Structure formats: structure tokens, C-alpha cells
Amino acid sequence: MRRHFRHHDLLRLFAEIARHSSFSDAAAALNMTKGAISYQIKTLEADLGMALFRRTTRGVTLTDEGLRLLAACQTRYQEIEADILEMKGRASRSLTVGVSTYFAARWLSPRLMTFLQRHPDVQLRIQPMIQFSEREMQQVDVAIRWGNGDWGEGVVTPLMSLSPYPVGNSSVAQKVEALGMGVAISQLTLLRDRDDSNAWSDWLTAACLPQQTRQDVLIVPDPNVRVQAVINGQGIALMDDLVSADLEAQLLFRLSEIELPDYGYFLVQPNGTVATDAVATFSAWLRAQS
Structure with missing residues (x-):
């Protein structure tokens, strides 16, 4: 088990050196000495039984074996990062919805318990809004806004037609x-x-x-x-x-x-925000309710 952990650390070090194409630059980025990095790479090459770098006057370049190993490392690390993000998303699906107190009290609030019961994993926060200004919109994941939808900001989709x-x-x-x-x-x-x-x-x-x-x-x-x-x-x-x-x-x-x-109510996803799974889930529920 210790050998596997050592290989993991050495492979991370190997990938960092490959990114910098220099032992010196990688050492500075990792706050290590060039000698320590050189020793670690020699240890990895000895364990694997292959040369990973060619030393040149300008730095280092990857051998054919080094290129294949780097491709394998990058693929695995990307998969790990994706898994971590997915796990974090499942653990905490937070959602902030901007809405006027008028709409919240007269339409949304009486129905919210249905959403919470169906989606207990979503941490929902209702953010009262009045002006729906750019500053207010940057504080929410999605907003429910009244008007004709002609605002030219964010992604606007019809939700409920209630003619005034x-x-x-x-x-x-x-x-x-x-x-x-x-x-x-x-x-x-x-x-x-x-x-x-x-x-x-x-x-x-x-x-x-x-x-x-x-x-x-x-x-x-x-x-x-x-x-x-x-x-x-x-x-x-x-x-x-x-x-x-x-x-x-x-x-x-x-x-x-x-x-x-x-005129009526529209869903507005502010510019610069990501259409998360929680936003999609809440939007689908809203449309079904309306």
C-alpha cells in the first residue's frame, strides 16, 4: 500500500515537471529543491524500468514512454476530478431563487412543500427581490420575474402567462x-x-x-x-x-x-451563471406546477 501511495505522489510530481518542461521551474512552483526533484524522478524511472525525460541544455523533454505515461496520468486525474465534483454536487445541491415577495406569498409559498418533499437533497433559498437589478441578479442562480420578458439580460424563458x-x-x-x-x-x-x-x-x-x-x-x-x-x-x-x-x-x-x-412570469438565468442540475430540477417543477 505504501508503494502505491509513493507512486501516486511521484506521478503527480512527474506531471508537474512535464507541464513546466524544467526541473528548476517545477522545483520553484512546488517549493522543492532541484536536487530533491531529480532524485524523486530517478526513483520513479528506476521503479518503472524506463526513462521518462531526456535532459537537454534548455530543460527536459519527454521520451516516448514519458508521453504515454503523461497521457494516462492526465486522463486518470481528469476522471478523479470529475468524480469529486459529482460527489460534491450530490452532497450539497444548493439553489438560490430570486423572486418578489408578492409572487412568493401568493403563488410559490403554498406549493414549495411539494418541491421540498420530492427533492430533499436540494438546499433551497428564497431571495426576496424588488428591482431585479444586475447586482441583485448576480446573487441568485435563477429568478422569477414579472413583465413581458424583453429585458435583454440573462437567459429568459416563459414560465406562466398571467395577463395583467x-x-x-x-x-x-x-x-x-x-x-x-x-x-x-x-x-x-x-x-x-x-x-x-x-x-x-x-x-x-x-x-x-x-x-x-x-x-x-x-x-x-x-x-x-x-x-x-x-x-x-x-x-x-x-x-x-x-x-x-x-x-x-x-x-x-x-x-x-x-x-x-x-405579460406574465418568466424564468431568468443571470448572465455568467451555470445552469446546474438543481436549477433544471427546480425549473421543471415550476413548469409542472404552473
Whole structure:
């Protein structure tokens, strides 16, 4: 057994010398003396009964036997590294998912136990997100984001089509019923999710209504806060069927039948991240649930 371990150490040393093509450079990289390295290689050559290096004035070159041995070593070491990575992956399949608290509370959370029961080996972490900024996205493996998917960053795939429509509180609903949407909307504040969002512009176009001015807009990035702002009468917002409980409780009222069919929830894999097996497993589960 000791001989096998000695051969393993000597073969690692042999591969390092072959990489540097120099006893001196390999010695410096390994913090060893050139004499110690030379002695170790002579010992390996004696054990194997073959010359592995040709000594030249510029360093060393591999013999034919040395080339074959190096190819065998590299193949084995690559296999070992791959096995180690696979073992580490099985031991700890961690996954960080970025999602708004609105979607997490109203759709994801009630279903999560199913995923955890089916995949107990995945260590899941839910990361609350609001702006889905580049900085936030670099902290997650995958994100679930609302919009039309036209963000131009990361790998974007459709997850769930939930078309948004305008909602308001009871006072707003009465105003819309009395004046009509075309007149009433010009007197209302539009709550947007972010400054560069085109959702309201797209909806107004779909409804054949004039665009609103910037003074008619209030930015409320957090969807939960936006829902509460609508209930409190601060404006109207584009929401989806995840507010169905608020509609049933008559805290919110749907103001129009016109929807935006291209909008919904998308899976976004941030740029620079790896599509791990855990990401694939979670994404497949999400699609099955939706």
C-alpha cells in the first residue's frame, strides 16, 4: 500500500515537471529543491524500468514512454476530478431563487412543500427581490420575474402567462362606471412597477387610449405595496389573477376587460451563471406546477 501511495505522489510530481518542461521551474512552483526533484524522478524511472525525460541544455523533454505515461496520468486525474465534483454536487445541491415577495406569498409559498418533499437533497433559498437589478441578479442562480420578458439580460424563458389588467378600489370603480374608462383614467394616477416599465403604455395602446403624462405616474416597485396603495386609493395598477382573493373580498375591483396577453412570469438565468442540475430540477417543477 505504501508503494502505491509513493507512486501516486511521484506521478503527480512527474506531471508537474512535464507541464513546466524544467526541473528548476517545477522545483520553484512546488517549493522543492532541484536536487530533491531529480532524485524523486530517478526513483520513479528506476521503479518503472524506463526513462521518462531526456535532459537537454534548455530543460527536459519527454521520451516516448514519458508521453504515454503523461497521457494516462492526465486522463486518470481528469476522471478523479470529475468524480469529486459529482460527489460534491450530490452532497450539497444548493439553489438560490430570486423572486418578489408578492409572487412568493401568493403563488410559490403554498406549493414549495411539494418541491421540498420530492427533492430533499436540494438546499433551497428564497431571495426576496424588488428591482431585479444586475447586482441583485448576480446573487441568485435563477429568478422569477414579472413583465413581458424583453429585458435583454440573462437567459429568459416563459414560465406562466398571467395577463395583467387595471384594478382600483371601490371609489375608483364607481368613477370608472360613471364616467367611462376613457375619461376616468385621465383623472387617476397610474402606479408603475419601475421607471422604465412599458406596461401602462402597452395597456393604453391596447385600449386605444391616449398616453398619460409623467405627472400622472407614481413608481411603486414592490407589488405588495402597490396593491395596498390601490386599496388605499392612491391610484390604479396593472395586476393579475394573483389578486383574486382581494377581488373576491371587494378590496380591489377590475376596471376593464382589456388585458396584456404577452405579460406574465418568466424564468431568468443571470448572465455568467451555470445552469446546474438543481436549477433544471427546480425549473421543471415550476413548469409542472404552473
